[in-house]
Amino acid sequence: MAENNTLLDVKNLKMHFPFGGGFLGGKKGNIYAVDGIDFQLKKGETLGLVGESGCGKSTTARAVAQLHRPTSGEVILNGKDLTKLKDKELIAARKGMQMVFQDPYASLNPRMTSGDIIAEPMRIFNTHGILHMSKQEMDERIEQLMERVGLSRFFKNRFPHEFSGGQRQRIGIARALALRPELILCDEAVSALDVSIQAQILNLFKDLQEEFGLTYLFIAHDLAVIEYISTRVAVMYLGIIAELSGSADLYRNPLHPYTQALLSAAPIPDPKVEKTRKRIILTGDVPSPDKARHCCYFYDRCWKRMDKCLERKPKLVEVEPGHQVACFLYHDESV
Amino acid sequence: MEMTEAPILQVKDLRTYFSTDEGLVKAVDGVSFNLRKGETLGIVGESGSGKSVTNLSVINMIPSPPGRIAGGEILYHGKDLLKMSKSEIRQIRGNKISMIFQDPMTSLNPFLRISTQMIETIVLHQKLDKKAAKEKAIEMLKLAGIPSPGKRIDNYPHQFSGGMRQRVMIAMALSCNPEILIADEPTSALDVTIQAQILDLMKDLTERLGTAVILITHSLGVVAGTCDTLCVMYAGRIVERGPTDLVFESPLHPYTQGLIKSVPRLDRKGGGRLSSIRGQPPNVIDLPDCCPFYPRCDKAMDICKHKYPTPKVFEHGRVVGCWLYSEEK
Numbered sequence: 001m002a003e004n005n006t007l008l009d010v011k012n013l014k015m016h017f018p019f020g021g022g023f024l025g026g027k028k029g030n031i032y033a034v035d036g037i038d039f040q041l042k043k044g045e046t047l048g049l050v051g052e053s054g055c056g057k058s059t060t061a062r063a064v065a066q067l068h069r070p071t072s073g074e075v076i077l078n079g080k081d082l083t084k085l086k087d088k089e090l091i092a093a094r095k096g097m098q099m100v101f102q103d104p105y106a107s108l109n110p111r112m113t114s115g116d117i118i119a120e121p122m123r124i125f126n127t128h129g130i131l132h133m134s135k136q137e138m139d140e141r142i143e144q145l146m147e148r149v150g151l152s153r154f155f156k157n158r159f160p161h162e163f164s165g166g167q168r169q170r171i172g173i174a175r176a177l178a179l180r181p182e183l184i185l186c187d188e189a190v191s192a193l194d195v196s197i198q199a200q201i202l203n204l205f206k207d208l209q210e211e212f213g214l215t216y217l218f219i220a221h222d223l224a225v226i227e228y229i230s231t232r233v234a235v236m237y238l239g240i241i242a243e244l245s246g247s248a249d250l251y252r253n254p255l256h257p258y259t260q261a262l263l264s265a266a267p268i269p270d271p272k273v274e275k276t277r278k279r280i281i282l283t284g285d286v287p288s289p290d291k292a293r294h295c296c297y298f299y300d301r302c303w304k305r306m307d308k309c310l311e312r313k314p315k316l317v318e319v320e321p322g323h324q325v326a327c328f329l330y331h332d333e334s335v
Numbered sequence: 336m337e338m339t340e341a342p343i344l345q346v347k348d349l350r351t352y353f354s355t356d357e358g359l360v361k362a363v364d365g366v367s368f369n370l371r372k373g374e375t376l377g378i379v380g381e382s383g384s385g386k387s388v389t390n391l392s393v394i395n396m397i398p399s400p401p402g403r404i405a406g407g408e409i410l411y412h413g414k415d416l417l418k419m420s421k422s423e424i425r426q427i428r429g430n431k432i433s434m435i436f437q438d439p440m441t442s443l444n445p446f447l448r449i450s451t452q453m454i455e456t457i458v459l460h461q462k463l464d465k466k467a468a469k470e471k472a473i474e475m476l477k478l479a480g481i482p483s484p485g486k487r488i489d490n491y492p493h494q495f496s497g498g499m500r501q502r503v504m505i506a507m508a509l510s511c512n513p514e515i516l517i518a519d520e521p522t523s524a525l526d527v528t529i530q531a532q533i534l535d536l537m538k539d540l541t542e543r544l545g546t547a548v549i550l551i552t553h554s555l556g557v558v559a560g561t562c563d564t565l566c567v568m569y570a571g572r573i574v575e576r577g578p579t580d581l582v583f584e585s586p587l588h589p590y591t592q593g594l595i596k597s598v599p600r601l602d603r604k605g606g607g608r609l610s611s612i613r614g615q616p617p618n619v620i621d622l623p624d625c626c627p628f629y630p631r632c633d634k635a636m637d638i639c640k641h642k643y644p645t646p647k648v649f650e651h652g653r654v655v656g657c658w659l660y661s662e663e664k
């Protein structure tokens with residue numbers, strides 16, 4: 001049962017970007033943006049990816065969508081390993097997977113009307129002979145989608161600059177829904193929006209999930225947003241998953257020292273709570289992911305570090321039912 | 336405790352307008368607040384609500400044209416900053432009132448060493464020679480938690496990380512012992528763990544030096560943890576003002592109520608739906624004299640469409656601009 005319930009299975013995914021030595025210089029090193037992560041997505045659930053800038057959240061989403069071809073590892077969507085597919089097959093496979101991006105200003109073509117923007121995925125799949133939709137069918141679907149995401153159908157001839165940020169994000173969502181995908185990758189989809197609009201869009205995501213049975217990989221740096229939207233949460237640090245568990249469990253019982261620090265640093269909008277809270281203030285910055293590491297990735301900033309953390313890399317292991325953590329405080333398995 | 340003291344900064348009915356091709360933008364339209372010694376005042380609001388323009392007006396940095404300060408007074412120790420000459424303002428700006436901006440990359444000059452930039456400010460305002468100024472700069476960097484400041488001071492901005500750059504900005508802003516520090520979204524570009532470090536540092540340093548802070552942010556969480564007094568702005572006006580604890584405990588204005596409810600909270604049990612404010616923030620171009628929030632307000636009445644409410648003063652210094660509480664109708 002568990003097998004056919006899995007929509008996406010990511011196995012030991014690595015995404016390294018080589019950087020060169022400049023003029024006539026050869027390869028100098030790698031940015032280890034994503035350095036071996038495993039996770040599964042079940043149908044209808046939301047997996048939240050959370051972490052600080054540069055931890056590899058967006059790269060993970062892009063590697064899943066094959067916008068970057070991964071260095072190694074497998075991305076199995078509906079039983080097909082996307083990393084092994086050739087261009088034609090990949091396009092067909094991508095029909096089940098769409099993205100919503102962070103910046104509603106940069107992700108919509110300013111010269112296209114909102115109707116054309118929403119129609120574009122359908123048009124592309126028509127050209128490739130994967131879909132066979134008539135003009136009328138497409139128009140109908142555009143109008144349905146616009147109404148569904150809370151835009152009037154009369155706006156379909158307007159250009160992006162005529163919409164506010166929240167409305168633009170709705171256009172982006174309608175575009176993602178146009179091909180009736182199963183999986184939507186949301187890369188910081190609400191981060192650029194104001195609080196009151198952010199709440200509207202979060203609720204829209206939840207409603208759409210119920211209505212269409214969508215599965216989300218939801219990336220955000222805001223912990224409260226992730227907690228609200230996700231069924232399970234993966235905390236990333238320097239290209240690996242430090243902890244993965246059910247959303248409620250993670251927030252009640254964080255195990256990894258990094259998760260503990262992250263949660264304690266997130267401000268809570270209540271002065272009474274803020275005054276009595278104890279913060280774990282981490283020292284230093286996130287190190288640059290430009291070298292291969294053989295120790296625990298969090299070693300430099302961890303206040304519970306032990307000698308063995310410097311010698312081996314902890315593995316992501318299930319220590320409680322449904323709660324995985326990569327830390328030697330809870331187990332002794334290394335990669 | 337120090338509430339009886341006279342405020343060091345009084346903003347009275349400030350109006351800052353921008354003329355654009357599309358019409359008159361009333362970015363700030365009748366904003367009043369007081370700032371006392373050592374107080375931390377938070378200004379929250381969504382994009383375009385006039386938070387930054389309010390504070391740029393205070394330090395007289397509104398680009399003119401298209402902007403102009405159309406009315407009001409900004410009293411610094413009783414003297415109106417708006418009536419001062421440019422050279423008088425320069426004596427105060429950067430010296431008595433200094434600023435930190437959101438993006439530490441664009442607010443430092445990438446071509447100059449940190450030392451050059453810091454010494455320039457200190458020499459200009461404190462009448463110290465270069466050597467003494469450098470010592471002072473190193474001392475400030477040390478206070479701001481920069482490791483080995485003696486060496487790091489000769490680095491260029493790109494050699495620092497985002498959090499470190501913001502520390503440099505704080506050190507620079509506080510180097511002349513200002514009475515007022517205006518921090519415009521100082522942590523919005525930073526990660527949560529770094530944000531916690533920087534907020535901690537600001538709190539610690541300003542408490543030690545007795546600096547009053549105006550903190551502009553869109554994050555209610557940041558305000559809750561740091562500010563004594565809170566102003567909530569919407570479409571160029573302060574719709575609610577009062578002690579932070581009270582405003583969070585019992586928000587009076589429907590916008591404040593909606594705003595607090597629409598933020599997802601880590602410490603609350605999930606499951607329920609997030610309540611949101613319907614509609615879009617208003618376009619502030621040629622806004623009529625109505626309550627700008629009425630199209631999105633659940634409690635809107637007929638009068639809200641015709642006239643802006645006169646602010647009603649409550650106890651504990653709370654002020655609310657809403658017809659629900661206003662007596663004269």
